Amino acid sequence: MQDELTPILDSLKEFYFETDIRGVLTNINQPFSEHLGFKNKADILGKHIRHFTSTDTFRRVFQNFSRVIETREAIDLYHYAYRTRDGRERIGETTVSPILSGETVVGARCVLRDITDRLNEEAELRKAKEAVEEQARELTAINRIGVISNQSLNLNIILESLCEELTRIFPVRNAGIALMTTDKTCLEVVAFHSRDANEKSALGILLPLKDNQASRDVLEKKKILVVQNAQQDPRMKAVADVSKTRGTKAIMLIPLLSRGTAIGTIGMPARDPEHVFSEREINLAGIISGQIAAAIDNAQLYAKTETALDLVERDLEIGRQIQSGFFPETTPAIPGWEIAAHFEAARQVAGDFYDVFPFDDPRFTALIIADVCDKGVGAALYMVLFRSLLRAFSRVELLPDTIQDHLLEILSSTNDYIADIHGSANMFATLFFGILDEETGVLHYINGGHEPPAILDKDGHLLTRLMPTGPAVGLFPSAPFTVGQYIFERDEFLVGYTDGVSDAQNELGQTFTEERLLKYIQVPWTSLFSMLFELKTELRNHMHGYKQFDDITLLSLRRKLTPQVEQHGICRPASLACLPELRDFVETAAVHCRLEHKDAHAFKLAAEEICSNIIQYGYQGIAPGTLSVFLETDPGMVRLVIRDDGQHFPPDQAAAPNVEERWQERQIGGLGLYFVQQLMDRVSYTRIEPGFNQLILEKHVQLTESSPTRNESW
Amino acid sequence: MVIKTEHYQTASVIRVTGNIDTMTAPNVADYILREIAGEKIRLIADLSGVDFVSSAGLRVLLLAVKATRSRGGDFRLIGVGQDVRHVLELSGFSRILRCFDDLDQALASFPSSEA
Numbered sequence: 100m101q102d103e104l105t106p107i108l109d110s111l112k113e114f115y116f117e118t119d120i121r122g123v124l125t126n127i128n129q130p131f132s133e134h135l136g137f138k139n140k141a142d143i144l145g146k147h148i149r150h151f152t153s154t155d156t157f158r159r160v161f162q163n164f165s166r167v168i169e170t171r172e173a174i175d176l177y178h179y180a181y182r183t184r185d186g187r188e189r190i191g192e193t194t195v196s197p198i199l200s201g202e203t204v205v206g207a208r209c210v211l212r213d214i215t216d217r218l219n220e221e222a223e224l225r226k227a228k229e230a231v232e233e234q235a236r237e238l239t240a241i242n243r244i245g246v247i248s249n250q251s252l253n254l255n256i257i258l259e260s261l262c263e264e265l266t267r268i269f270p271v272r273n274a275g276i277a278l279m280t281t282d283k284t285c286l287e288v289v290a291f292h293s294r295d296a297n298e299k300s301a302l303g304i305l306l307p308l309k310d311n312q313a314s315r316d317v318l319e320k321k322k323i324l325v326v327q328n329a330q331q332d333p334r335m336k337a338v339a340d341v342s343k344t345r346g347t348k349a350i351m352l353i354p355l356l357s358r359g360t361a362i363g364t365i366g367m368p369a370r371d372p373e374h375v376f377s378e379r380e381i382n383l384a385g386i387i388s389g390q391i392a393a394a395i396d397n398a399q400l401y402a403k404t405e406t407a408l409d410l411v412e413r414d415l416e417i418g419r420q421i422q423s424g425f426f427p428e429t430t431p432a433i434p435g436w437e438i439a440a441h442f443e444a445a446r447q448v449a450g451d452f453y454d455v456f457p458f459d460d461p462r463f464t465a466l467i468i469a470d471v472c473d474k475g476v477g478a479a480l481y482m483v484l485f486r487s488l489l490r491a492f493s494r495v496e497l498l499p500d501t502i503q504d505h506l507l508e509i510l511s512s513t514n515d516y517i518a519d520i521h522g523s524a525n526m527f528a529t530l531f532f533g534i535l536d537e538e539t540g541v542l543h544y545i546n547g548g549h550e551p552p553a554i555l556d557k558d559g560h561l562l563t564r565l566m567p568t569g570p571a572v573g574l575f576p577s578a579p580f581t582v583g584q585y586i587f588e589r590d591e592f593l594v595g596y597t598d599g600v601s602d603a604q605n606e607l608g609q610t611f612t613e614e615r616l617l618k619y620i621q622v623p624w625t626s627l628f629s630m631l632f633e634l635k636t637e638l639r640n641h642m643h644g645y646k647q648f649d650d651i652t653l654l655s656l657r658r659k660l661t662p663q664v665e666q667h668g669i670c671r672p673a674s675l676a677c678l679p680e681l682r683d684f685v686e687t688a689a690v691h692c693r694l695e696h697k698d699a700h701a702f703k704l705a706a707e708e709i710c711s712n713i714i715q716y717g718y719q720g721i722a723p724g725t726l727s728v729f730l731e732t733d734p735g736m737v738r739l740v741i742r743d744d745g746q747h748f749p750p751d752q753a754a755a756p757n758v759e760e761r762w763q764e765r766q767i768g769g770l771g772l773y774f775v776q777q778l779m780d781r782v783s784y785t786r787i788e789p790g791f792n793q794l795i796l797e798k799h800v801q802l803t804e805s806s807p808t809r810n811e812s813w
Numbered sequence: 814m815v816i817k818t819e820h821y822q823t824a825s826v827i828r829v830t831g832n833i834d835t836m837t838a839p840n841v842a843d844y845i846l847r848e849i850a851g852e853k854i855r856l857i858a859d860l861s862g863v864d865f866v867s868s869a870g871l872r873v874l875l876l877a878v879k880a881t882r883s884r885g886g887d888f889r890l891i892g893v894g895q896d897v898r899h900v901l902e903l904s905g906f907s908r909i910l911r912c913f914d915d916l917d918q919a920l921a922s923f924p925s926s927e928a
Contacts, residue, residue: 675835675836676836678834678835679832679834679836682834682865697899700896700899704865704867707835707867708868711834711867711869714835715835770871770904771867771868771869774868774900774904777903
């Protein structure tokens, strides 16, 4: 039978062999024989299988054989390690079954498939997969360190988080970051995290470098050092006791390098004292320490910049405060004239300025608007110099018949001083300097290269512009200036401005332009204050929150029609959105009229309450119209006039709320009109047909001292 | 108008920046009522960023006082400026609302066990 089967067995891809119960080969198919290195079957038949069984697995193979013989049951698919004639180790997937003769087991037969290559491939795949996973873990770790490093600019917070992260990435018990002290004699532990909540923190501990060979090595060689037994290594003798107490043996010390200089170390004792840090772990620690050092660098740089910026900011703020002292707090009151000014610095300190001050003979008042070239601190310093020179040279006694000469003298002296003494700085200012004679209405002026102020009549028609009468001041010594003259008729007004107004840009880069400015002001105005308030609003709307590049300065002067009365007014649509503007107008107009703060607030509050009532209830059922508010001063009396075109709406004689009531009883409502009655001395309502309501609120007030001398802070 | 809340152990501090007037009062009222609905009934309003309060603003403060006290809490003020104080006095609210000079005093005025 064997002979019949031989060709079949020899044609199988699987390997086949039989043994007797001792393990001696009694049959083998040709493929297996050749596979083992025996071309001729006869050379291997009769040999014991141990000759081609791997030594390591022989015992197991023998046990399996014995089991098959004893139990007469087959054993399926076990890995059989065998060896070929030339010594190659292979693995076969084997099935062993008994050969029976009647009831007796006489041997075993095995079918075997060589799976060595498959196993090797699998092992390699596994290894590759592990390597990729390991790499991914490392990348994640590096990434997390990066994220933590950028989470905050507070160094302590960053370093604490980093230590915690290190204990997650590496098989370590704790991680501590120590930085070199400024005298470079010690390392100070600035951050520490332990996985063992009971471990005492090392935070704040100073490690003297003198006795600490290991740390010194790390700092000097700028290389990672792994000490296998910190308790016995002579380089760590200084901390041997601590190592014993904490049970530290294997420890990794990593240098922190900032632009090539060692600034500190990271210490990480292994969780398992006998752990041997792998090359991968050491490499990873090197990469991570670079990130940590960069984070420390950043935070320290940031802290330095912050301090420096704080100092600059503080200096600039001081500068701003000093400079604001050079602007008149209020414009001096000149009987029969109205003066209004507006100034808005683009930065903390400015190069623009305006000034209004009386001469020794109070009949004459100086009016100046100027723009010192350049911006920032340099311009601000020169602004102060220009202003002081102009004021100082103005103090020379002034005789009425020599106003022109005096004006020339002031400008020439200032010009020559700047050009001669500060010539190297190449600083100059465009400036308009006028001397007003309040009695005759004559304005003598020198326009040193400045935007020509506009003169308008009471209806807002442009009459003329006061063109330059000389070059910018300070350009060169002995510059030729001439004096111009304008005589104001009643109700004519002057508007002077700097190029910050015409050049004000919106987000599209479009400038406000001189044309628009001149067109805007060419309407009748109740007052200069109202005009500047509206112009300011117009400018703000144009810039629409866009950054202001240049200082904005406006100065205006008007010869009043009725010298006694002052009236300021604006109109707005009857809409809640305009309410803040209306009340701000009333407040600033009140301040402009020299009301005390408390009274200005009273008028502001009254305006808010009345206007919000009108807007909310005066136009029910009809289209919203227009509200106008006027603030008027008579000697000892200020009047707020509010006009609207809403429904006939006399303010109720509001039942005075009981202001003594306990909170439970206090009613919500009725307060607004109560306020108005409390704050004002007289409230009167008139219906003016067709279709206007007029409410007049009057209050007796004490005006603050309008003494112009307060501006003379030489 | 910017409103922010900070929570402390004894009370929550609502910091208001801007004016409390006809325009903004509804927003402030909504904000405070939401806090109260969220069981924040011990409130301190920091008005140091508020320059102007109109009668509409006062109505909000009264609303807050009523809503907190009826739930066993209170609504107190710090950072009250000159103008706002004037309005509180004019309306008699200064007798209803408790004002404090600083945050520490205001926080200490609430019993800590209630937190």
